[in-house]
Amino acid sequence: MDSPRTVFPDIITSRLEDLWSAPLPGEEAPQYFDALRQLEEKALELAPAERRTELQALITEMSGLSERVRHLYVRFAYIQGLQDGGKLREVLGSPAR
Secondary structure, eight states, rough: OHHHHHHHHHHHHHHHHHHHHHHHHHHHHHHHHHHHHHHHHHHHHOGGGGHHHHHHHHHHHHHHHHHHHHHHHHHHHHHHHHHHHHHHHHHTTTTOO
16 A cells, blocks of 8 residues: 555645646636537528528537536546545545445
């Protein structure tokens, strides 16, 4: 088993680097949603009138899929947090519950 003195700093450093490198969700997400809506509107303007209903259905489906992907990333982050917590507990020698 790795020494707590070697593993603990690696765990903390790795997560801090992840957090430091990531943009703040509150800053970037609204910009992405605005850009996505503008692209959707532009796509609808470019489509022939007789195909706009079909294109709107595709846009709605794409939005739903992107929402599901977002939920997956949230689950991945949660699982990573659980794994880190378990590793931290192991390194610190706390009894498991």
